Amino acid sequence: MADSSRTRVLTSQQDDFxxxxxxxxxxxxxxxxxxxxxxxxxxxxxxxxxxxxQAEVDGRxxxxxxxxxxxxxxxxxxxxxxxxxxxxxxxPELAVVTHAGGKELSEPVVVRPTSETLFGELMSKWIQSHxxxxxxxxxxxxxxxxxxxxxxxLRTSEFLWQxxxxxxxxxxxxxxxxxxxxxxxYRDFLxxxxxxxxxxxxxxxRERFAxxxxxxxxxxxxxxxxxxxxxxxxxxxxNFANAFDITFADSSGQVETCWTTxxxxxxxxxxxxxxxxxxxxxxxxxxxxxxxxxxxVAVKGDERTMTTASSLVRELVEVGVRARLDNRTTQGFGRxxxxxxxxxxxxxxxxxxxxxxxxxxxxxxxxxxxxxxxxLDTISSTIVKLLESMHTEMIEAGRQRLADRTVGxxxxxxxxxxxxxxxxxxxxxxxxxxxxxxxxxxAVSVRCLQTREGTVPGSGDLDAELMxxxxxxx
Amino acid sequence: MADSSRTRVLTSQQDDFxxxxxxxxxxxxxxxxxxxxxxxxxxxxxxxxxxxxQAEVDGRxxxxxxxxxxxxxxxxxxxxxxxxxxxxxxxPELAVVTHAGGKELSEPVVVRPTSETLFGELMSKWIQSHxxxxxxxxxxxxxxxxxxxxxxxLRTSEFLWQxxxxxxxxxxxxxxxxxxxxxxxYRDFLxxxxxxxxxxxxxxxRERFAxxxxxxxxxxxxxxxxxxxxxxxxxxxxNFANAFDITFADSSGQVETCWTTxxxxxxxxxxxxxxxxxxxxxxxxxxxxxxxxxxxVAVKGDERTMTTASSLVRELVEVGVRARLDNRTTQGFGRxxxxxxxxxxxxxxxxxxxxxxxxxxxxxxxxxxxxxxxxLDTISSTIVKLLESMHTEMIEAGRQRLADRTVGxxxxxxxxxxxxxxxxxxxxxxxxxxxxxxxxxxAVSVRCLQTREGTVPGSGDLDAELMxxxxxxx
Numbered sequence: 001m002a003d004s005s006r007t008r009v010l011t012s013q014q015d016d017f018x019x020x021x022x023x024x025x026x027x028x029x030x031x032x033x034x035x036x037x038x039x040x041x042x043x044x045x046x047x048x049x050x051x052x053x054q055a056e057v058d059g060r061x062x063x064x065x066x067x068x069x070x071x072x073x074x075x076x077x078x079x080x081x082x083x084x085x086x087x088x089x090x091x092p093e094l095a096v097v098t099h100a101g102g103k104e105l106s107e108p109v110v111v112r113p114t115s116e117t118l119f120g121e122l123m124s125k126w127i128q129s130h131x132x133x134x135x136x137x138x139x140x141x142x143x144x145x146x147x148x149x150x151x152x153x154l155r156t157s158e159f160l161w162q163x164x165x166x167x168x169x170x171x172x173x174x175x176x177x178x179x180x181x182x183x184x185x186y187r188d189f190l191x192x193x194x195x196x197x198x199x200x201x202x203x204x205x206r207e208r209f210a211x212x213x214x215x216x217x218x219x220x221x222x223x224x225x226x227x228x229x230x231x232x233x234x235x236x237x238x239n240f241a242n243a244f245d246i247t248f249a250d251s252s253g254q255v256e257t258c259w260t261t262x263x264x265x266x267x268x269x270x271x272x273x274x275x276x277x278x279x280x281x282x283x284x285x286x287x288x289x290x291x292x293x294x295x296x297v298a299v300k301g302d303e304r305t306m307t308t309a310s311s312l313v314r315e316l317v318e319v320g321v322r323a324r325l326d327n328r329t330t331q332g333f334g335r336x337x338x339x340x341x342x343x344x345x346x347x348x349x350x351x352x353x354x355x356x357x358x359x360x361x362x363x364x365x366x367x368x369x370x371x372x373x374x375x376l377d378t379i380s381s382t383i384v385k386l387l388e389s390m391h392t393e394m395i396e397a398g399r400q401r402l403a404d405r406t407v408g409x410x411x412x413x414x415x416x417x418x419x420x421x422x423x424x425x426x427x428x429x430x431x432x433x434x435x436x437x438x439x440x441x442x443a444v445s446v447r448c449l450q451t452r453e454g455t456v457p458g459s460g461d462l463d464a465e466l467m468x469x470x471x472x473x474x
Numbered sequence: 475m476a477d478s479s480r481t482r483v484l485t486s487q488q489d490d491f492x493x494x495x496x497x498x499x500x501x502x503x504x505x506x507x508x509x510x511x512x513x514x515x516x517x518x519x520x521x522x523x524x525x526x527x528q529a530e531v532d533g534r535x536x537x538x539x540x541x542x543x544x545x546x547x548x549x550x551x552x553x554x555x556x557x558x559x560x561x562x563x564x565x566p567e568l569a570v571v572t573h574a575g576g577k578e579l580s581e582p583v584v585v586r587p588t589s590e591t592l593f594g595e596l597m598s599k600w601i602q603s604h605x606x607x608x609x610x611x612x613x614x615x616x617x618x619x620x621x622x623x624x625x626x627x628l629r630t631s632e633f634l635w636q637x638x639x640x641x642x643x644x645x646x647x648x649x650x651x652x653x654x655x656x657x658x659x660y661r662d663f664l665x666x667x668x669x670x671x672x673x674x675x676x677x678x679x680r681e682r683f684a685x686x687x688x689x690x691x692x693x694x695x696x697x698x699x700x701x702x703x704x705x706x707x708x709x710x711x712x713n714f715a716n717a718f719d720i721t722f723a724d725s726s727g728q729v730e731t732c733w734t735t736x737x738x739x740x741x742x743x744x745x746x747x748x749x750x751x752x753x754x755x756x757x758x759x760x761x762x763x764x765x766x767x768x769x770x771v772a773v774k775g776d777e778r779t780m781t782t783a784s785s786l787v788r789e790l791v792e793v794g795v796r797a798r799l800d801n802r803t804t805q806g807f808g809r810x811x812x813x814x815x816x817x818x819x820x821x822x823x824x825x826x827x828x829x830x831x832x833x834x835x836x837x838x839x840x841x842x843x844x845x846x847x848x849x850l851d852t853i854s855s856t857i858v859k860l861l862e863s864m865h866t867e868m869i870e871a872g873r874q875r876l877a878d879r880t881v882g883x884x885x886x887x888x889x890x891x892x893x894x895x896x897x898x899x900x901x902x903x904x905x906x907x908x909x910x911x912x913x914x915x916x917a918v919s920v921r922c923l924q925t926r927e928g929t930v931p932g933s934g935d936l937d938a939e940l941m942x943x944x945x946x947x948x
Binding site for chain 2: 034035036039040041042043044047048050051067068069070071072073074075076079091092093094095096097098099100101102108109111118121122131137141142144146148157158160328331
């Protein structure tokens, strides 16, 4: 396979990153537009990625004690009026069902933009006593927010997500739980499974979720230096509980108002994975999340090659590697290699008659492109070690890019300049809300506020000595 | 805990089975109505059941080689007109979005009643060559069919399901695959996980899915003797492929039309589990699907009891049992026992100071109510064996009920009489389509047609010597 054939497949990232993104979605058979504007078809390979992401996030959510529920797709329009602040935010984004059952509905129903209002109604009913607290609920579902400028995975009119909603007896408990979700679920998943380094911090007042007293965020840097918000966790104080009358009797029988949190992550993370790790040859799937970690490619169709390839797949599966056989030897080898590169399978194991003569096969790393010829009897142990080190090297490369493309800035002008190619790190007391205004006019925003050590500041405390991370974003 | 307190909780099945069903959904905290008529809130315990059901079905689907995709919720109204036969079927069931993005849409969009038309469009595009076949796709999603007479889990305006759609080069391959899904996925799951015996067979022409040349079904008998259709698999011949232009070039380059199948199962199966296994004390969850297989109940709050209960949970988890601790000793023991009975946890392990004096604890089986006092050091091995035999006994009890309440009938009158309490089994050549008319007028239907040996007849062959299974149904 000549390099020239590779370069023809995708627009290069350098030339046009958004075009590269569109190209790779199509050529790697990840996703395409649905017939209704803004909707998305998630094809098998990308859905397989999402399934593994979902399982990893879900396991971590359950480990915090939360349970999953399923609430209806349809919400009475009147429900959304209970939270005036949110209606303002969502109204143009709502899809409204006016006809059903063959006739016009007496009250139109809204397709959920979130299930927040339903969670509010139900928690109000389900929570009576301090014994019912904390109530820790989560939902995996599709939601709809009409998009005028859709972009696959990043901004679609319908997307898949999880939304958690919890109620607590005290502010401290709510804060501690939201922080746990943020660090032990989201950050841990993003870094230790997706191999994407993230900056954790809180949002500025302007970027905060409507109704929240504090919004925590995980921000990642994409291949083009822009930021992608990967997941957020909100402390809602007693605002939400007051709106929905979520109260409990404490141990003395006194009625108190709950403190609530909400937190979410979505199919947007698939877009993040593509843009954080992709290169000019396609996507690069980090090994821990890869549905296929190793593809064993039979180079030719002779019996010895085919038998060896099959037995290597079995051997890999036995040691816990997700391996798959490519025995489509009637198709050209180069074309198949290009396909697996596009799809970013971490390791390609090429098995062909020439290598087999000397009892060997060739391991090709997708991340670096390195090829190593290895003796057949050491292949599975070599690959197990390789997959682990690939994870470490991929997140390390991400950390390096983040460091290289983050500039310490002392003024708004410097921050704006840095945001052309990456992030700026500027003291929040230098920037302030007026500086934030100036940035926003140039389509640059405060991605998060951190302590000087890079940790999450205390709940809602924006007066401490914080650093602002500033950049363009998706 | 006195029996009198138990009988107060639920209406008895004998007195009013539908009322019992409503009661148990509420008291066992399984599900409730959503605010929009016909919609459903699935509460954590029932959603946990669905998650395990979904995982078991999904694993079996993947084992046949199918892959999951996600297609959009919204479908252009014009798409549904391509398959006139289905529009007729669905039209009054459709929920239609007319407004989005703050204004009226130029073309209304329909909330998917199935994704069939989208699968058709996409397969037409994705399938080019015989190398693309078979194409085996599945989707887990919510769908909406407006219900005038909703019943939780059984008939709701929105429900969760999987729908599989596959395309094949030949009729034989399509038939073999649909049969494999039917027996190795659905029947195997229903019997070997849900412990519900099912009758497999094909639908009569009248009961067949619109557009299918053959519909296979799994029919189960509920506690009241009525039938519930648990899952269906359809061979669509070339009808669907013709409507959507799903063609392929064979190895000689000749363009041929595909043969397609579709198959589905839904949250209706949760209703089936409840009605097939429930009794006057609540639901009874078969051990293989139970999210909690054993609840270890600390009877009192003394230290020895609490420590022993916790260590028994750990010990059970270590041998692979899904065990959970109930240490809410500030609440009455009787109330807690009733709760676990309502929720149908297969085994209750009661740990209290009195038993501990003699190094023992009490195992209570939910299915039979039997109590056994067991030495602490044999508990985990006893429970592992017990869970296996409970599965066998539960499906055996279902088989017995099915046998007891299925009557061999020689005439339409006899069949109608049998359908008052269960099923009738009548030769199809005795019944025929006129007999089917007569049954239908009395709200009795042909549930399936089987060979005399109880197996699935050959594709679309309704002229052989078949037996009709006849009954009332949900």
